[in-house]
Amino acid sequence: MSAPPLRTVTTRTPASVAVPAPRPAVPRPAGRPASGGRLRWSRLLPLLAAVALLTRLPSFLRQVWSPDEGYLATQARMLAAGGSLYDTVVDRKPPLLPWLYQGAFALFGDDSLLPLRVAAVFAQFATAALLAAVALHRWGPRAGWAAGVLFLLVSLGLNPQDTQAATFEVFILPFTVAAVRCAERRHWAAAGLCVAAAALTKQTGGAVLLPVLWLLWRQTAPGRRAPAVRRTACGLVLPVLGAALATEPSGFLFWTVTGSGEYASFTGSEMHVLLRAVASAMLLSGAAIGLLAALAEAGRRASSGCPAAGGRAPDLWLWLVASAVAVAAGFHFFGHYYLQLVPPLVLLGTAALAALPPVRAVRRALTTVVPCLAFLVWGLLAPRPELDHARQVAAAVRARTPAGARVFIWGMHPEQYWLAGRTPASRYLTAGLLTNFSGGRDGPRVGEKYAVRGGWAAFHEEMRTGPPELIVDDSRGKPYAPERVPPLRSLLRARYEPVATVDGAVLYGPRKG
Known part of the structure; x- marks a missing residue:
């Protein structure tokens, strides 16, 4: 009597054991815990829009917030009257924001900066939404909510003249976060395009290229890195060349790159500049005190063997360091430069909150709310x-x-x-x-x-x-x-x-x- 045929036995993994989905050869930059639910964008986006408008409310109460706004507004009028950028109309900045001002004036008139104030609200909202998407991808829905809202609050944490003006740093932030988001999704041409847009708004926006390249290296198999680099380079270089050709190439190069040697020197009023650097750093630290405390606590827990989400995100640390170098570039340390630190700082703080017990995470997050509300009141009552x-x-x-x-x-x-x-x-x-x-x-x-x-x-x-x-x-x-x-x-x-x-x-x- 022959033996019965062998049957293939399929074993099931218990529901309590997580089975990873198929992954590419190189893992993602940061793990994502079980979400515990879905992020409801239909609820989060209206909240972010409302908070963005609230935090930008002081900007609508003053005709002009800073000389940079005055410079851009005057440039826009000169361009509308037939001026030529980097020839009869000059500045040390790239062309995107002067063009934005010129376009807004052409559509709505040049007697008010109200359209630019509204555009700044949209820029803040877009940055918050993109940060929420990054945090959702890495640490789940609660982190998405936290990152979006905390970014808008911490962005208040400087002198109101630096946070409320519709100027360069406000408009580079959505491009920098979009570059990181595109990179973690392996959309390399789009990531390069976002880096270009940030750099064409202000040169230091190009610092986000470092975390983009880190993500490219970590997430792309060795045999596919060269095509990914080419796509990123095309996305980055072609818009910059287009901007140079749309203005005047030699003037574009001089005014945005080679003509600022004396301006970037550290010599002259060193103590004044250092005091400004320290004061701005202290103001921003005060606004982000809860996130900094969470990072410190998560670091202590990691040293004792507990998980620390921020430690698994080297791209975010690289982004923060690159942004700090961008703040120091030129050795002026104006307060609005520090806004470039806020997105990576908020993401790292959100990662740290995700690694803490829920009660402690909520307590740390609420610690950030109070000083930020004080900064909002400062903006509403600031002398002029x-x-x-x-x-x-x-x-x-x-x-x-x-x-x-x-x-x-x-x-x-x-x-x-x-x-x-x-x-x-x-x-x-x-x-x-x-x-x-x-x-x-x-x-x-x-x-x-x-x-x-x-x-x-x-x-x-x-x-x-x-x-x-x-x-x-x-x-x-x-x-x-x-x-x-x-x-x-x-x-x-x-x-x-x-x-x-x-x-x-x-x-x-x-x-x-």
């Missing part, structure tokens, strides 16, 4: 002496010149051109471009010889071919005062005379006779 001064000067310029008049304002507040509604007589909208003065730098590297290359020759030609109907000396005792800048002093003595003084600013009209 420089805006009041700019308005007084602008009113005096309007009163002494006809519409369409060309004027030249020697100072660091280009918003005065925009508020006055008058055409700049020079492409150099701040004294900093012709003296290297910036952010309180008053050391030995301020003066005529530290101007951008070719600056004074171009300035003299502007004054010869289109002399301004009014010159405003708004130096108010700063190191770039005309008596310390011989070319300007000679121009004023030869062709102009004082006609009025407004809140410390001296107005000069053409010399009679």
